[in-house]
Amino acid sequence: MTGRDDIILEMLSESGVVLNKRGLEINLQREEADISYSTLQRRLPKLEDAGLIEEVVEQGAWYAITEEGEAYLEGEADLRDTDDPDGS
Known part of the structure; x- marks a missing residue:
């Protein structure tokens, strides 16, 4: 996972809403x-x-955090090492 992934997840978590x-x-x-x-299209x-x-x-395609x-x-859960090295 990347730092941007964390930001995306935090947005979904903190807002508590479903977003496209x-x-x-x-x-x-x-x-x-x-x-x-x-x-966003890649991540x-x-x-x-x-x-x-x-x-x-x-x-x-509306998304919610699981x-x-x-x-x-x-x-x-630490998933950072499961992503490709370039973070794309």
């Missing part, structure tokens, strides 16, 4: 996080594959 990619992008910009839409599938987020609406994602944020 555009909603995430807008809210991350409002928080002055340096995460582009293209980064969300990886977070989903890792079980940290889930797609809750198939049309339009219990495993919450555990990761709380330091109960």
Whole structure:
């Protein structure tokens, strides 16, 4: 996992809402996080594959954090070494 993944997970966790990619992008910009839409397009599938987020609406791809994602944020799971080295 990457530092940007942590920011994405924190946004979903702290907001407690389900967001699509555009909603995430807008809210991350409002928080002055340096995460582009293209980064979200790359990272969300990886977070989903890792079980940290889930797609809750198939049309339009809306995402929510999972219990495993919450555990990761709380330091109960370390997944940093499971990602590719370039963080993409």
